[in-house]
Amino acid sequence: MASRAVRLKPESPGQSPWKPTEERARQREIKREAVILAAARAFRQRGYHNTSVDDLAALLNVTKPTIYHYLQNKEEILFECFRTGLDQIMSAFDEIRGSDQPALDRLSAVVRKYTQAITSEFGWCMVRAEDQDLSPVMSRRINALKSQIDKGIRGLIKDGIADGSISPCDPKITAFALAGAMNWIAHWHRTDAELTPDQIADRFLSTFVSGLRPR
Amino acid sequence: MASRAVRLKPESPGQSPWKPTEERARQREIKREAVILAAARAFRQRGYHNTSVDDLAALLNVTKPTIYHYLQNKEEILFECFRTGLDQIMSAFDEIRGSDQPALDRLSAVVRKYTQAITSEFGWCMVRAEDQDLSPVMSRRINALKSQIDKGIRGLIKDGIADGSISPCDPKITAFALAGAMNWIAHWHRTDAELTPDQIADRFLSTFVSGLRPR
DNA sequence: TAAGTTGTATACTGGATAGTATACAGGGGC
């Protein structure tokens, strides 16, 4: 569940004979990511199938072949949207790695990060885009990422039961409930909403941790 | 939030001069619903955009014009799938109307019914189909139904806070969390799953009612 | 300044598919 952002490391400047080439590669990557971001926004707004590659190109003030210069096909665009969003969620687990807090506290930290990710531009893609629009190979890769996230949440719940910070429950179903509540944010959250992601996360945590029944 | 199933009432037989006509209307309705059910299944399996009307026709051993004889266009098919699913959820509220139980108990009953609805054939349509595939007029009608459901849940939470069966919380966000957890079932539930809808509902309720923190 | 590489555009192809024009078959009522 490591953050997968593998980036070109900027070498010490003015030394490599390949510097210009590297600069090009960086520019290329910037543009590629711009396409992916524009796609994520458009898909969220209009849906994957209601957004043509021509639409995407128009949003970026270029033409279709330019898009295809950076990404092989429409499926790859969707895949990258998926992946970028899921990577954001995965990174929620990075910062609690090695922590010795009670598992419930670690879970709370993950919930806050997760909520931030889901309210990002890529939230829609993680949650609403459909596997069926990807080829079996790509779909399997996405499902592997989703499965890792699920395992991470379940693991924290199991740890919590073990260390006594979480009361005994079915980890699988509890993880589904928690993930479902968070993923659903992508359906109703608007960036102009009154609540910040952190406020949403705190209220969710209050509900899930304390429960509905008065103590 | 009344159940909207308006049905032809079978008149006392053998009397009306229009009986054959009525029989025809009934047959027509049966076939129309068969189309909608087949569509719901196909959409869940392959997605709306990956299912052509020809595909649908083939599933029913007829041809495309037959489909169009019962439904105006593909959008109407999707709309009816939406509506059928949402009606099922709406009916979850019917049986607690007039109940004098504490609101938390009424909410629990709704959660059980809701879970049954979401695991039905139409679960996918309620949750995963996209408004953007409907015209603005139809989309507004669907959103009105969704909004009624949301109001129903929030109302029960507010009632619970008032009658003391639910501890004070933000009703809006709590309703979103609960609905999100349930709606998400449509993403992971398979009919061959090990847990029945009622078992899922009970575990959800245990999580939401008692909370994660040990008492 | 010449040669190669990268980025962008114009203009096209091919395939999928929503929706329709039209014909026809069968049953109920006269």
Add this chain to the structure above:
DNA sequence: GCCCCTGTATACTATCCAGTATACAACTTA
């Protein structure tokens, strides 16, 4: 037996759109 209504099919149109062939422009390097 004739007519009309309902249901179904064949065969078509029109449109959208993913992806490509090709040309050209601009920059890199020498």
